[in-house]
Amino acid sequence: MTSSSSVRSLRIASRLMIAAMLAFLALALGIGSQYASAHDSLVESSPSANEAVEVAPASATLTFSAEVQSEGTLGPQIELFAVSAVEETAVDLESPATVDGTVVDQALPELAAGDYALNWQVVSSDGHPISGTIPFTVSVGVASVEDAQPSASAPAGFGAAENTEGSTLTNSDAGATGAAEQSSTPVTQDSGIPAWAWVLMGLAGVSVVLVSFLVFRRKAADLEASRKPQADEPTADQDDDTPNAR
Numbered sequence: 001m002t003s004s005s006s007v008r009s010l011r012i013a014s015r016l017m018i019a020a021m022l023a024f025l026a027l028a029l030g031i032g033s034q035y036a037s038a039h040d041s042l043v044e045s046s047p048s049a050n051e052a053v054e055v056a057p058a059s060a061t062l063t064f065s066a067e068v069q070s071e072g073t074l075g076p077q078i079e080l081f082a083v084s085a086v087e088e089t090a091v092d093l094e095s096p097a098t099v100d101g102t103v104v105d106q107a108l109p110e111l112a113a114g115d116y117a118l119n120w121q122v123v124s125s126d127g128h129p130i131s132g133t134i135p136f137t138v139s140v141g142v143a144s145v146e147d148a149q150p151s152a153s154a155p156a157g158f159g160a161a162e163n164t165e166g167s168t169l170t171n172s173d174a175g176a177t178g179a180a181e182q183s184s185t186p187v188t189q190d191s192g193i194p195a196w197a198w199v200l201m202g203l204a205g206v207s208v209v210l211v212s213f214l215v216f217r218r219k220a221a222d223l224e225a226s227r228k229p230q231a232d233e234p235t236a237d238q239d240d241d242t243p244n245a246r
Contacts, residue, residue, distance in 0.1 A: 017216070021209040040066040040124035047118075047136040054140040056111035060118055062104040062134075069123035070099035076122045078106040083115040083135075091116070113141040 046061045047053055076097040082089040097106040121131035
């Protein structure tokens with residue numbers, strides 16, 4: 001194989017590797033964005049997060065970006081907590097939540113004035129569970145809540161109920177009291193491979209492409225330099241045969 005053909009082969013191999021790595025990068029970013037946007041999400045609720053109402057509505061309505069599961073154990077799980085500075089009180093919900101396409105409806109009892117946290121968990125259309133908390137406040141309400149029962153802590157899987165403005169939560173498991181952060185939108189918890197992980201994979205692919213390209217360029221340059229014919233140098237015999245000037 002001549003020097004020019006070797007260099008040409010290395011250049012072709014380098015270009016093919018770069019094209020393959022760029023294709024892998026585009027595929028990884030495409031799959032990552034599709035995966036990140038696949039899960040459903042809560043788009044609106046009534047009452048909304050941190051909303052203050054005079055009297056509690058007859059039901060809480062949650063609207064999602066796509067239809068959620070409604071059968072058996074995959075159906076929505078809704079729990080309501082009355083939140084105060086010293087304890088969390090579970091409010092008895094007499095009937096289970098109902099699902100109508102993208103809308104989940106949970107009947108609510110009459111509520112006394114105070115701060116509340118509505119914990120929800122549903123299974124999205126792709127089979128992925130999502131959950132969150134909607135804090136709201138009843139400013140007037142009824143005189144008392146007969147169905148409220150003390151609860152030592154929020155149930156596992158839902159997390160501690162979040163408080164609204166001017167309210168502090170107590171975590172009985174930790175034995176500490178702190179102010180919870182407010183949010184203008186319902187809190188949604190999600191899991192799975194995050195989008196930033198796919199971005200890191202793409203950056204790693206780009207790094208591999210650049211390193212491979214530099215290595216092939218270096219090898220091509222070294223091979224081309226080693227195959228160049230060297231200029232003939234005069235030998236000692238030639239110097240001896242040269243007649244001396246007299």
